[in-house]
Amino acid sequence: GESVGLHLPTLSVQEGDNSIINCAYSNSASDYFIWYKQESGKGPQFIIDIRSNMDKRQGQRVTVLLNKTVKHLSLQIAATQPGDSAVYFCAESRGGTSGSRLTFGEGTQLTVNP
Amino acid sequence: DTEVTQTPKHLVMGMTNKKSLKCEQHMGHRAMYWYKQKAKKPPELMFVYSYEKLSINESVPSRFSPECPNSSLLNLHLHALQPEDSALYLCASSLTMTGDYGYTFGSGTRLTVV
Numbered sequence: 196g197e198s199v200g201l202h203l204p205t206l207s208v209q210e211g212d213n214s215i216i217n218c219a220y221s222n223s224a225s226d227y228f229i230w231y232k233q234e235s236g237k238g239p240q241f242i243i244d245i246r247s248n249m250d251k252r253q254g255q256r257v258t259v260l261l262n263k264t265v266k267h268l269s270l271q272i273a274a275t276q277p278g279d280s281a282v283y284f285c286a287e288s289r290g291g292t293s294g295s296r297l298t299f300g301e302g303t304q305l306t307v308n309p
Numbered sequence: 310d311t312e313v314t315q316t317p318k319h320l321v322m323g324m325t326n327k328k329s330l331k332c333e334q335h336m337g338h339r340a341m342y343w344y345k346q347k348a349k350k351p352p353e354l355m356f357v358y359s360y361e362k363l364s365i366n367e368s369v370p371s372r373f374s375p376e377c378p379n380s381s382l383l384n385l386h387l388h389a390l391q392p393e394d395s396a397l398y399l400c401a402s403s404l405t406m407t408g409d410y411g412y413t414f415g416s417g418t419r420l421t422v423v
Contacts, residue, residue: 239399244411288409290408294340295340297412
C-alpha cells in the first residue's frame with residue numbers, strides 16, 4: 196500500500212550538534228514532499244519542502260535531501276538548538292482532480308539536550 | 310494575514326451535545342481541510358473542500374458534518390460524538406486545490422468528549 200513513514204520514533208541530540216531525521220515513502224509517483232515541525236499543543240508548522248525534480252533544497256539551518264532511487268528523504272538541522280525540540284513529520288502531497296491529499300508519516304520526537 | 314485561525318482552542322462536550330468548530334483564513338486559499346490528530350499520532354485527513362465544494366470525504370462518520378459557508382470559512386459540526394472522538398482537530402488551507410504551494414495549518418481545537 197501507499198505510505199509515508201519514518202525510520203526512528205525518537206532522536207536525542209546535544210545542543211550544537213547536527214540532527215538528521217529520516218523518512219521513507221512507498222509511492223514512486225509522489226512528487227511533492229513537505230517537512231513539518233509540531234510543538235506540543237500547536238499545529239504543524241512548515242519547515243521546508245522539495246519536489247521530485249530536485250535532490251536537495253536548503254533553508255535556514257535546514258536541508259532536505261531526496262533520494263528517489265530508494266524512495267527516501269531526510270531532514271538535516273544544523274547546530275540544533277533547544278527550540279528545535281518538537282515532533283517532526285514528513286508529509287507527501289498528492290494532487291488529483293478532486294483535490295489534494297497530504298499524508299503524514301508517523302513522526303520523530305526530537306529532543307535537544309543543553 | 311498569513312494565518313489559519315481556529316476557534317475555540319479547547320472544547321469539552323457531552324455525548325448528547327451539538328457543537329461546532331470554526332476555521333478562518335484570509336489568504337485567498339481555495340482549498341480547506343479538516344484533520345484529526347490523536348495523541349502521539351500523525352494528523353489524519355477527514356475532509357477536503359475545493360472552491361467551497363466538498364471534494365474528499367475520507368469515510369468520516371456522519372456525526373461529523375463539515376460546512377463551507379464561503380471561501381474564507383470552514384466549519385465542522387459535531388453531534389452525538391463518542392469519547393474516542395476526543396482529539397486535536399486541525400484545519401488547514403492551501404492556495405490551490407492541488408496543494409502545489411504548500412499547506413498552512415491552524416493551531417487546532419482540543420476536543421474532549423465526556
